[in-house]
Amino acid sequence: MIMIPKRFDTMFDLNSYLASKQKQINLYLDNLLKKYSDSALGSRIHDAMKYTLAGNGKRMRPILCIAAAEAVKGGNTQDVILAACAIEMIHTYSLIHDDLPAMDNDNIRRGKPTCHIAFDEATAILTGDALLTFAFQTLSLNKAETGKTVDSDRLLKVINRIAFAAGNGGMVEGQMMDVSSENRNLTINELEKMHSLKTGALISASVYSGAVLGGGTDGQIEALEIFAKNIGLAFQVKDDILNIEGEPEIMGKAAGTDIIRNKNTYPLVVGLKESKKIAQNLVNSALKTLDCFDSGADPLRHIAGYIIERKK
């Protein structure tokens, strides 16, 4: 059972919250692309960036960024919307590159053909590169863009942390472990390490960025780091479970692909039942970390529950 903390608002409508944040994020992504990407060139890259950013992505990472900012001071989305969009760009770039023939060779993503199928391989490589770079361009944009003043030193810290999480201190390293460990059995510790790099690092960076840019205290940032570590791993364990139990129509991607590729997953290493227990325990631990926060953290609390209840 998910522990319901004392201050947990049972009237909170998570679906409305997620939908409203998704809408804001999509709007900003669209505007940033329009404003800063040179569509005047008739650019194939612009089209492919738009194609891959659009669609029914959950926007889980940028929403976590926003929710973390709200948790530390009941703050405003505007404080962190650029960082949130940048994080979604980085997530999208990683999907494009992971899907490439030389890596996972996936044809369907977010319910439509992957970038290298819809365009071609060279375009997909370059579009990933463009989104990764565009993320840092967005992160370092002048404050005027949102009409909000963000402390420059805090912003530099956030840029540093996101770069670390996306790079060889996180996602890139995790994907390398993933690609090179196919057809080889990982221990549970190696698997946890791989997941913490591949998925956990950017989820942690999302929460960290929201907490720092939202003006959080050192104590709040520290607590949210622990929260993020737990839900980050829970998120990936649930992804592994969905790859077995999920419905492709709902997920927008094929199921069963991990088994076919002999990928190391939680269900493969510890079994399906134990995987579910692990995910639940991680979410419980995450919720406990939020005890010191007031109702401003309710979105984070509900998102933690959603992470293991989601169908896609």
Place this chain on the structure above:
Amino acid sequence: MIMIPKRFDTMFDLNSYLASKQKQINLYLDNLLKKYSDSALGSRIHDAMKYTLAGNGKRMRPILCIAAAEAVKGGNTQDVILAACAIEMIHTYSLIHDDLPAMDNDNIRRGKPTCHIAFDEATAILTGDALLTFAFQTLSLNKAETGKTVDSDRLLKVINRIAFAAGNGGMVEGQMMDVSSENRNLTINELEKMHSLKTGALISASVYSGAVLGGGTDGQIEALEIFAKNIGLAFQVKDDILNIEGEPEIMGKAAGTDIIRNKNTYPLVVGLKESKKIAQNLVNSALKTLDCFDSGADPLRHIAGYIIERKK
């Protein structure tokens, strides 16, 4: 003939200058990689980053960054060494991705097998991603790293400009034009556009970063922007010329590849003789822009000349 401005120091030893800066840059690159890249994982990515960053690269872009900082106040390399290293990481990432089978499919780079040949394609894609990300991690590093205080707002401007130049406002767009215009004749204007995106943008950003982080005034930064635009194009025209006339042993890569691939180059579009004239005129214009600078700009003056005299 190259115009020799009044204050041009004919005793200046460019080779010593380049060698000394190359040494500094290589040392910092090596230290950054040791310190921030997780070699403890026994990481293939770490090895591939080291492999591609090492070698006999000219380090032209980071040296331009340092020389620009020196020009605006006779300043110190320390002000800009992190930005200089980040720029070299971005340049190296772009070479790795451009060399991939889906793009230029090159086997030799900087005198040794390209990354996807020495490692494999998945590793090469990820290593490019890692270097691109590592560049922004390096750019946003705490000032403590160099013992120098850099103004945070200036640093954010530099990050924004470098991201723009590397991304779909520059290199990525230029490479897309390059890949998609093989077997199609470009006009001289289209060719100039492609070069200004593919090569010019990062060269401009290098000079801009040095000028801004070196504490340049708006007027100095503006003048150096014009200088950079001219030498950036001259650099690429010379590259086109070298691809025809250069010696593979000196260049560390094959010659004649542009013709084989039916690539659009200056010699192809306007002829070899006219290409040399264009390059010379661009360098002359660049030198003229430096007239308002004192002897602190001598390295930039000599580098401008070197750009069209170089053999690799």
